[in-house]
Amino acid sequence: MEKKLQVFVSSTYNDLVIERQKAVEGILRAKHIPAGMELFIPNNKSQWEIIEEWIRDSDVLLLLLGGRYGTVEKISGISYTELEYEYAQKNNIPVFALVLDDQFLANKKSQDITLKVFEHEVEFPMLQHYKNFKEKVTSNLVSFVSDVNQIPTEITLALQQFCFKDQTEYSFKGWVRGESKSINEVKTLEYYVQMFLVDKERQGIKQKTLESYKLDLDIFATYFDGIKIDEVSTNCIKSFFAFRKDEYSITSSNTLEKIRSILNNFFEWLVAENVLSANPVKKITAFKFIKKTNTSLNLSELDSLRAACKTSRERALVETFVSTGCRLEEFRNLRLSDVNWSNNTILIKGYEQERLGTLSLTAIDKLKEYINERRDDSEFLFVTERKPFRQISNRGIQDGLGKIVERSSITRRVTPRTLRETFSKLMLDNGYCQWNILQELLGYHPKAKRSETFFAITNETIWKLVHSPLDI
Numbered sequence: 001m002e003k004k005l006q007v008f009v010s011s012t013y014n015d016l017v018i019e020r021q022k023a024v025e026g027i028l029r030a031k032h033i034p035a036g037m038e039l040f041i042p043n044n045k046s047q048w049e050i051i052e053e054w055i056r057d058s059d060v061l062l063l064l065l066g067g068r069y070g071t072v073e074k075i076s077g078i079s080y081t082e083l084e085y086e087y088a089q090k091n092n093i094p095v096f097a098l099v100l101d102d103q104f105l106a107n108k109k110s111q112d113i114t115l116k117v118f119e120h121e122v123e124f125p126m127l128q129h130y131k132n133f134k135e136k137v138t139s140n141l142v143s144f145v146s147d148v149n150q151i152p153t154e155i156t157l158a159l160q161q162f163c164f165k166d167q168t169e170y171s172f173k174g175w176v177r178g179e180s181k182s183i184n185e186v187k188t189l190e191y192y193v194q195m196f197l198v199d200k201e202r203q204g205i206k207q208k209t210l211e212s213y214k215l216d217l218d219i220f221a222t223y224f225d226g227i228k229i230d231e232v233s234t235n236c237i238k239s240f241f242a243f244r245k246d247e248y249s250i251t252s253s254n255t256l257e258k259i260r261s262i263l264n265n266f267f268e269w270l271v272a273e274n275v276l277s278a279n280p281v282k283k284i285t286a287f288k289f290i291k292k293t294n295t296s297l298n299l300s301e302l303d304s305l306r307a308a309c310k311t312s313r314e315r316a317l318v319e320t321f322v323s324t325g326c327r328l329e330e331f332r333n334l335r336l337s338d339v340n341w342s343n344n345t346i347l348i349k350g351y352e353q354e355r356l357g358t359l360s361l362t363a364i365d366k367l368k369e370y371i372n373e374r375r376d377d378s379e380f381l382f383v384t385e386r387k388p389f390r391q392i393s394n395r396g397i398q399d400g401l402g403k404i405v406e407r408s409s410i411t412r413r414v415t416p417r418t419l420r421e422t423f424s425k426l427m428l429d430n431g432y433c434q435w436n437i438l439q440e441l442l443g444y445h446p447k448a449k450r451s452e453t454f455f456a457i458t459n460e461t462i463w464k465l466v467h468s469p470l471d472i
Contacts, residue, residue: 003163003166003174003175004031004032004033004174004175005033005059005159005162005163005172005174005175006032006033006035006058006059006060006174007032007033007035007058007060007061007062007159008035008036008054008055008058008062008084008088009023009024009027009034009035009036009062009064010036010061010062010063010064010081010084010085010088011023011063011064011065011066011070011081012066012068012069012070012071012079012081013071014116015066015067015068015115015116016064016066018148019064019066019100019148019151020036020064022148022149022151022152023064023151023152023155024036025151025152026152026153026154026155026156026159027155027159029152029156030155030156030159030160032159033175035054035057035058047080048073048080048083051080051083051084051087052087055084055087055088055091056091056093058093059093059094059162059170059172059173059174060094060095060096060162060172061084061085061088061093061094061095061096062095062097062098062155063081063084063085063095063096063137064097064098064151065081065097065098065100065133065134065137066100066105066117067100067105067117067118067119067130068116068117068118068122068130069081069126069129069133070082072126078129079126079129079133081133082129082133085133085136085137094162094170096141096142096143096158096162097137097138097140097142097143098142098143098144098145098151098154098155099134099137099138099143099144099145100144100145101145101146103146104146104147104148105117105118143158157198157201157202160195160198161195161198161199161202164195164273168273168274168275188221189220189221189224189225189227189228189229189232190221192270192275193214193217193218193220193221196213196217196266196269196270197210197213197214197217199269200213212258213265216258216259216263217262217263217266219244220240220263220266223240223243224240229270229275229276230276232280233280234280234281234284237263237281237284238284241256241259244256253287253288254287256287257287257288260281260284260286260287263281264279264282267279267280267281295412295418295421296421296422296424296425297418297419297422301408301409301410302322302422304408304409304410305318305404305405305408305410305414306319307408308404308405308407308408309404310407312366312369312370312373313373313382313385314400314403314404315366315370316363316366316367316369316370316382317382317397317400317401318401318404319362319363319366319367320334320346320359320363320366320367320381320382321401321416321419321420321423322360322363322419322422322423323357323359323360323362323363323423324346324357324358324359324363324423325357325419325420325423325424325441326348326357326416326420327420327443328394328397328398328416329394330348330443331382331397331416332382332391332392332393332394332397333349333380333391334348334381334382335379335380335381336371336379336380336381337379339359339367339381341364344358344359344361344364345357345358345359346359348443350443353443355440355441355443357441358441367381374389376389378390378391380392382397384396397416398415398416401414401415401416401419420442423442424438427441
């Protein structure tokens with residue numbers, strides 16, 4: 001049966017009129033029911049009594065947190081927004097919060113300088129109360145919003161997740177059409193695929209990876225059209241692989257293993273969400289294949305790459321890659337503040353955790369030369385070549401490296417991964433460090449196996465590594 005959730009919208013009012021409208025738009029787009037103080041009819045009850053009733057009757061509370069604390073309730077001395085947030089939590093009503101980030105608020109202020117967007121602008125500011133409330137909210141899982149049009153999308157995705165977990169976690173009352181109450185709802189395989197993709201997108205999985213998941217999972221769902229999710233057995237999945245081989249002419253073990261990996265991730269997620277008790281893909285043996293390596297550069301090729309650099313920016317790019325062994329996305333997100341010029345180190349922010357990396361003397365010199373030539377105020381270590389200067393993109397890094405390679409004597413493809421492997425080879429071939437230390441420098445240290453490395457790169461140990469073989 002199709003259940004519509006009642007969503008109580010909580011926020012300060014005068015400063016977030018447009019944002020509330022966008023929130024209502026997102027709730028309606030998701031086919032649910034918005035509720036908020038502006039919708040209430042006056043009666044002889046106090047304002048807070050009415051709010052309590054509406055929150056108790058709602059399934060979810062949506063908090064929009066901007067830059068202001070809001071109107072204070074006279075008896076408690078706490079803003080209505082914070083009272084609503086605490087009341088929902090006290091009554092076990094799920095809360096999801098959208099926090100408008102600093103750039104959002106700054107843009108909003110620039111569009112209307114008369115609008116009081118920040119707490120310090122109001123007549124009787126309560127800055128510490130606001131800071132404490134924001135800290136309380138952001139200590140839980142929230143979504144940060146940088147653009148007003150992001151609000152409906154974030155709300156739609158969040159409500160899809162709430163509906164998906166309704167039977168296993170929430171048991172919402174909701175609103176249901178009378179004639180639908182007797183219908184026994186059956187979730188389709190397509191439904192679970194969609195929820196899986198939504199969940200992965202919210203986790204920040206790259207768009208390219210999501211598209212790969214969607215392609216293979218859509219084929220999987222179509223193949224098993226009409227079959228309940230708990231009826232898909234290991235033998236059924238084996239027949240699916242036979243179908244993919246025959247109908248799609250797949251002969252590559254690499255491709256088959258990629259599909260198996262995607263299906264395994266999907267069914268592991270179903271188990272984690274308590275939809276299934278076991279993962280049927282686990283019993284399917286992995287397809288053996290030979291992993292192609294991206295061969296590192298030898299010293300002659302590295303010299304040629306360095307010689308082909310025409311600008312300080314190009315040379316700094318090459319030296320930073322070779323010196324740190326950064327992944328592409330890690331390199332793109334490096335900031336000026338991450339560099340410790342006093343001990344030749346750099347803070348690298350990986351997907352799961354941060355690590356310290358070394359910078360060779362050559363890398364330090366070339367970075368200083370590049371930075372001194374820049375005429376921008378960007379916080380990022382590498383920016384675009386032309387105005388408006390902004391954070392360099394992954395494509396910009398790849399294209400820039402490609403142009404250098406074209407001018408060199410190197411006849412094969414060179415990617416950021418090539419330079420990462422060059423870093424590894426230089427460190428190992430020169431007997432500079434053991435494999436467990438290199439694992440740390442490369443960011444290969446999952447928490448479950450952290451103790452096996454017996455080594456951690458810290459500010460106290462890094463000095464032993466800065467005079468590295470990378471200046472060869």
